Amino acid sequence: MSTTPEGEPGVTAPGWTAADIPALDGRTFIVTGGNSGLGFETCRALAGKGAQVVLAARDPEKGAEAVERIRAEHPDATVETRVLDLADLDSVEVFAAGIHEVDVLVNNAGVMMPPRTTSAQGYELQFAVNHLGHFALTARLLDVLSQGADPRVVTVTSFLHRRGRIHFDDLHGEHKYSRTGYYSQSKLANVVFGLELHRRLRLNTVPITSVLAHPGYAATNLQSAGPTGIMKLAMKVSNRLAAQDAEMGALPQLYAAVSQDVDGGQLIGPDGRKEQKGYPTVVHPLESARDRELAKRLWDTSEELTELSFGLAAR
């Protein structure tokens, strides 16, 4: 890994692209939200390198279309779609029950800044889909993952986690809701979860690597699926002017999923303080995301809300 003059971690892999992914024959990846944007590009790149890919999609038709697009480019690809609605913990349970083998789980799916609405269990949607659904999925797949080869959990966050706060006093925005604030909350929860998972896996000597990735800014469906009105319009313009494409945006999570130079507990993505685009780099998360008390509180709350336990002791 290179180091910048300030002593900060620097660009890990300048010029690294999906073409640098090694052969992945015999390895199995699950990618949530695999039918669109970064998730689709992740599935496409992995399948192109011979991996077995489970493209998890909320909508089976969109999942099947995405598989067809990948097969059109890679006729020998081993890719299948399965239904997963992260806004319903029962769907997470059914999906996980059908998985008997996996090496890498990419917690990618997400929703950004929709009008306030709730999940099947009544939780605020962004927190439910982006954090709780992935928390539950990871918990349910932990045993299967631990039998994998070089097993990893890659959780996709956003540089906007730096603006986040976990509103323990109003976790679901029932009293005061801000679409952007609760998106940032969910993305901070991703970071706190990924780091705490890393610590607990190490402490309990479970041989799974937990890594975080963020894409910077990429033009995908994210900016039109959730936002409405003027916000949606502004994002449409901004996508044209400032965003990278989804293929480039997927590189950090691909790197986190396959590179041998990645360590557990790292956050991989462009250095968002300077640039929202670029090659995979090890960057620093918000300092308070490392807070152990915060992590324990979020973990306990998430276990309670999902009615699941990882069975991993904390220090």
Ligand SMILES: NC(=O)c1ccc[n+]([C@@H]2O[C@H](COP(=O)([O-])OP(=O)(O)OC[C@H]3O[C@@H](n4cnc5c(N)ncnc54)[C@H](O)[C@@H]3O)[C@@H](O)[C@H]2O)c1
């Ligand atoms: N695009 C960006 O600039 C950007 C920036 C920072 C972080 N991210 C993160 O990247 C990830 C991927 O987003 P994207 O940009 O590819 O957006 P996208 O909208 O193209 O893809 C999001 C995927 O999540 C899926 N999804 C949404 N709700 C779901 C649910 N209830 N159950 C299952 N799947 C569901 C969608 O169907 C879609 O496949 C998200 O976690 C997002 O927060 C994106």
